Amino acid sequence: MKLVKAFETPPNTSGSEGHKVSVPNAQILRTKALPVENVTDSTRNLLDGMLEIMYQERGIGLAAQQVGLLQQLIVIDIDYWARKQRQEDPNNPDILGAKSVHGDQPLYIVNPRIQAISPNLKPYTEGCLSFPGLFVDVNRPDEITISYLDYHGKKQTLRAFGLLAVCVQHEIDHLAGVTINHHLKGSTHTNHLVELFEARS
Numbered sequence: 001m002k003l004v005k006a007f008e009t010p011p012n013t014s015g016s017e018g019h020k021v022s023v024p025n026a027q028i029l030r031t032k033a034l035p036v037e038n039v040t041d042s043t044r045n046l047l048d049g050m051l052e053i054m055y056q057e058r059g060i061g062l063a064a065q066q067v068g069l070l071q072q073l074i075v076i077d078i079d080y081w082a083r084k085q086r087q088e089d090p091n092n093p094d095i096l097g098a099k100s101v102h103g104d105q106p107l108y109i110v111n112p113r114i115q116a117i118s119p120n121l122k123p124y125t126e127g128c129l130s131f132p133g134l135f136v137d138v139n140r141p142d143e144i145t146i147s148y149l150d151y152h153g154k155k156q157t158l159r160a161f162g163l164l165a166v167c168v169q170h171e172i173d174h175l176a177g178v179t180i181n182h183h184l185k186g187s188t189h190t191n192h193l194v195e196l197f198e199a200r201s
C-alpha cells in the first residue's frame with residue numbers, strides 16, 4: 001500500500017532504478033496466495049527482500065503477489081517515512097507521523113487469519129505500489145483483529161485500527177487476489193476476504 005499525504009511520499013533519492021513490483025495487469029495479482037507451511041530461513045529471506053523493495057518503492061505495505069510470490073506473506077511499516085523525517089528533523093512539530101498503536105515496526109505477517117472485524121466502515125483514500133497513480137476511496141471496517149505467524153514463526157495476535165487497520169486489510173486483499181481497482185465500483189466490505197482468511201479453529 002502507498003500513501004498520498006505529502007510527508008509519506010518523500011522525493012526519490014535513490015535514482016531511477018527499475019520497479020520490482022508487478023504491473024497491474026499481472027495475472028499473479030488476481031491469484032490467491034497459499035499458506036506457508038513452516039517459517040524457515042528461506043521465508044525470512046523472502047520477507048527481508050519484500051521489506052527492502054517496499055522501502056525502495058516508498059510504500060507502507062507490500063504483499064507477496066506484488067513481487068511475484070504466491071505465499072501468504074505481508075510486510076508493513078506505516079511509520080517508516082515519518083520516523084525517518086523525525087530523525088532528520090527532530091524539532092519539526094509539523095511532521096505528522098502515522099504512529100502505530102502496534103509498537104513493533106516493521107511487521108512481518110505470515111498466514112494472516114481474521115479473528116474479528118468491526119461492523120463500522122470508514123473511508124480512506126488508498127494507493128497501491130502495483131497501481132502507480134491510482135487512488136481509490138475504499139470503505140473498510142475501521143478495526144480488525146488478526147492472528148498470524150511472525151518473523152520467527154511464532155503465533156501472534158494484532159488488533160489494528162486507524163491507518164494500520166486499513167493497511168492490514170489492503171494487504172490481506174492482495175493475498176486473496178483482490179486489488180484496489182476492485183473497489184472502484186463502490187463495493188465496500190470484502191466478504192471474500194473474510195471467507196478466505198477467517199480463523200478456523
Ligand SMILES: [Zn+2]
Pocket residue numbers: 001002127128129130170174
Ligand atoms: Zn496494494
